[in-house]
Amino acid sequence: MSEDQNQHNILNSLVNDEKKIIRREVEKQRRMQMSILCSSLRSSLPFHLIKEKSSVSDNIGEAANYVQNLKEKVTELGKKRDKLKEIISSSMIETGNIELSADPSNLVKCVNINLIPDGVEIVICTGTEDRSSHLSGLMKIILQEGCDVVHCVTNQVNGNIFHTIRCEVEDMAHLDLTRLQTKLDHAILLSR
Known part of the structure; x- marks a missing residue:
């Protein structure tokens, strides 16, 4: 029985070692993927936001702020566009039954x-x-x-x-x- 238990322990140890190797490999792949994604994110930021030796968390924070600023600009430009559309439509001449499209x-x-x-x-x-x-x-x-x-x-x-x-x-x-x-x-x- 002790020999069977010994073999069982050896098998368990091998299985555990194999699981550890797989986990290490998966973690290594995840870190490489994160590194690639962080590099891509950093290269997408405007030059003035990139600091020479900034950490990944700093880059992510800058990216979040940048996206928020872009959202605000899009909203602001949308409001300006709507105002311009109103100005244009209010300056149109009525042409009887003919309607001018927004084309x-x-x-x-x-x-x-x-x-x-x-x-x-x-x-x-x-x-x-x-x-x-x-x-x-x-x-x-x-x-x-x-x-x-x-x-x-x-x-x-x-x-x-x-x-x-x-x-x-x-x-x-x-x-x-x-x-x-x-x-x-x-x-x-x-x-x-």
Whole structure:
């Protein structure tokens, strides 16, 4: 019996040794995986947050703070986007039964009016399609508002059409830039 018990003890010892080896190997693999993940996390952080000899826990703390800051920025930008959508929708002209969708192609791309000596410079981005009737309609609006067009250049940049229109204005006091901007915005919006 003692020999059987001896063999049993030896088997138990071998099994325990084997379990210890497996546990050690699993733990080694886990540590290697954690090391890889921590390195990946550290490399994902912005350079200014990485300290030369920071510990893993410091990196995880910085990452948590960084993610929280990003969430706050996303929330803030979402609020700004919603405000801009409200501004755009409130500046749309009612077109009877026709509803303008929230499709980005329907939104005004760009109208920028700058004062220059003796007049204004109007830069308009009409999107990706250039329509001659579209430009002529914009010119009519500009003329109706009391501007004399002296120069017009059309360029294509990154697939967008830009019209740069220089105008002379006899009486700057009677030129309502806000009204001109609104009319141009609406003309571009309605032409889409």
